[in-house]
Amino acid sequence: MKNTPSIDQKVEMYRKMVVVRRIEEKLGELHRDGKTRGPIHRCDGQEAVGVAATAMLEKGDHVTSTHRGHAHYVGKGLDPRKIVAEIFGRETGYCRGRAGHMIIADAEHGLLGGNAIVGACIPAAVGMAQSFQMLGTGQIAMCIFGDGAAQTGICHESMNIAALWKLPVVFLLEHNEYGLTVHADAQSSVKDLHKRAAGYGMPGRKVDGNDITATYRCVAEAVEMARRGDGPSLVEAKTYRATGFSTSDMGGYQSEADLEKWRKKDPIDRAFRTLSGHVDNDRLERIRADAIAEAETAFELALSDPFPSFESHPASAPYRGEIQ
Secondary structure (H helix, E strand, C coil): CCCCCCHHHHHHHHHHHHHHHHHHHHHHHHHHCCCCCCCCCCCCCCHHHHHHHHCCCCCCCEEECCCCCHHHHHHCCCCHHHHHHHHCCCCCCCCCCCCCCCCCCEHHHCECCCCCCCCCHHHHHHHHHHHHHHHCCCCCEEEEEECCHHHCHHHHHHHHHHHHCCCCEEEEEEECCEECCEEHHHCCCCCCHHHHHHHHCCCEEEEECCCHHHHHHHHHHHHHHHHCCCCCEEEEEECCCCCCCCCCCCCCCCCHHHHHHHHCCCHHHHHHHHHCCCCCHHHHHHHHHHHHHHHHHHHHHHCCCCCCCHHHCHHHCCCCCCCC
């Protein structure tokens, strides 16, 4: 089937998902030990969307992310150690320890970037897409946002102008069923949000966001469409937030029945089962163990890295007509 990822690509996506899961789990553990500052927004259970949706992108393609973007970061190729270093305010982080976990960016990998403001990543991606179109670079932009952000006015304005101008942008809606602590049913009159795309005259697609193969195929089609100049599309990836809104969330509003239902749809377990018919199980277990070890090493090294100094901040340099 067209746009089907190879076995090697599926293995790599599986590996990256395990890395992300262990990063999230470790962040939860460190929060409980009082070793994090501020809330951490974990993406346990949503790893397949961020990893599979970015797997076919080229290095020059740009991605804008959200406050829950660790899978997007790893999917786009960022180094786990530098991600963790940034989360813990170390000089070796992608933004030299000054961004925290929500607004990590790295121009070299086309991640520009995470965003702490709900919905703000959407117009940013549209602006990037307009520049690509004007310059004729062949690059595309992808904005990954949630069902909460889908209810904002800026989301509708961005989709309208992107469709009007046929901009090379993919709107990837990571539908995890909750905006803060409020279920999607109480936020939208439309259950399947991809149907809104018809109102802007662009394609809308729905996909099982916990299935790496299905997500890859669906998003790859949207990416191809944008790259050949046929304009934007909206992909709604159905998934579930298996943890609270953040590490400060007291919980209690997600039913145990729902949590159990989605545990059975865990994207990492599903990827393992899919691959087990093509890859030796022992190899998959080694990949999983190595991925967990990679995440653990990222924390070990990052937490021993230095904090930034005042002198290392660009703003502390003497003004000479440009930032030094």
